[in-house]
Every structure is written in structure tokens, then in C-alpha cells.
Amino acid sequence: MAVLAPLMGLSGCGYTDSRAAHRAQMTMIGIDSQDVQTCVGIPDKIKKISDNVQIFEYSRTLNIPSTNDSALFPLQSLVNLTETALGGAGKTCITDIRFENDRVTDVHYSGDDDEIIGTDGVCSIVTRGCVRQPLASMKHVRKGPFGPVSGFYSPKATPRPATEPVLTPTAPVVPAVTTTPATPAAK
Numbered sequence: 001m002a003v004l005a006p007l008m009g010l011s012g013c014g015y016t017d018s019r020a021a022h023r024a025q026m027t028m029i030g031i032d033s034q035d036v037q038t039c040v041g042i043p044d045k046i047k048k049i050s051d052n053v054q055i056f057e058y059s060r061t062l063n064i065p066s067t068n069d070s071a072l073f074p075l076q077s078l079v080n081l082t083e084t085a086l087g088g089a090g091k092t093c094i095t096d097i098r099f100e101n102d103r104v105t106d107v108h109y110s111g112d113d114d115e116i117i118g119t120d121g122v123c124s125i126v127t128r129g130c131v132r133q134p135l136a137s138m139k140h141v142r143k144g145p146f147g148p149v150s151g152f153y154s155p156k157a158t159p160r161p162a163t164e165p166v167l168t169p170t171a172p173v174v175p176a177v178t179t180t181p182a183t184p185a186a187k
Helices: 004-027 033-039 075-086 121-132
Strands: 045-050 053-061 092-100 103-110
Touching (some): 004 103, 092 121
């Protein structure tokens, strides 16, 4: 039990990392692509969906050093057992940031990105710069344990306004030729 106590204490870091990642999902909404590159960095990939929609993709891997077993304490074995029993031990995050008209509308995380406590904790390595040093253009999100940010789930996505339907071109309409009946000439 004395050996597991430090491991459980370290697992709390996953909770704060998860809150930081989820805070970024809220505070980054509305900033432009230049501000994103200022606090996150140059994207690994850029996908242009349409003239006004694009996605920046960032892929990061967490470098987790391994511990060595000693003759007295099998520390790495205990770490492996803890990760197996409690979950977590994620190392990779893929962050997709969607822009519409050069403004962030969504921040999504995927990959093996959960730590022992919380979800998406590994993704804090991508957005950490935006959370630690917020830009003036970022939204303010209340801090504290009772704030809107959770370590266990992503914030709710804000509903997008309905867009106007896109009309697809059809075959041109050819006006019908109408003939008028001939009128007898006046005498």
C-alpha cells in the first residue's frame, strides 16, 4: 500500500491535464488561424474542406520515461499493473481544429489520449500554450473546481446555426415557344 500511494498521487496529474485540454476546447472558440499558430504552433497537416472551411491537425506523442525494477521494489511492474487496472497510460493525441471563415468553431481530440484519471489528458501537450498564456482574442472561462470545465468529459459542442441549403445547378430552363393564333386581316 505504501508503494501504491505515490502512484495514486501522481495519477492526479491526469486530472489537471484533462481539465487543461477541455478548457482549451472552450477558450479557443472564435480565435483566428494566426492566433492558433501563435499558441499551438504550425500544424502538421492542413485540410481545406471548402472555400471557407479548413482543418488544422496536430499530432503529438508524450514521452513517458519508464521506471526500472529493483531487487527490492518492482516499481515498473506496479506501474504496469496500475495502468492495466485503472486504464490510462495514453501517449498519443491527434487534435483537429476546425475553422469556418478563419475562426475556430471546434476543437476535437482523438487517439490514445487518456491518462489514469480523466479523459483527453495527453492532449494538453498540444493546447498547453493557449491555456497557460491566453491570448486577448480568446474567450474567458471561469476557473476553479466548480467551473464549467471537467476532467472527465469534453464540453458540450455549441449548436451551429442552420446554414442555407446549397442549390445545385440543374439543366437550363428553356422557355416554351408559344404561338398566337393568326387573326384575320381587317378589311
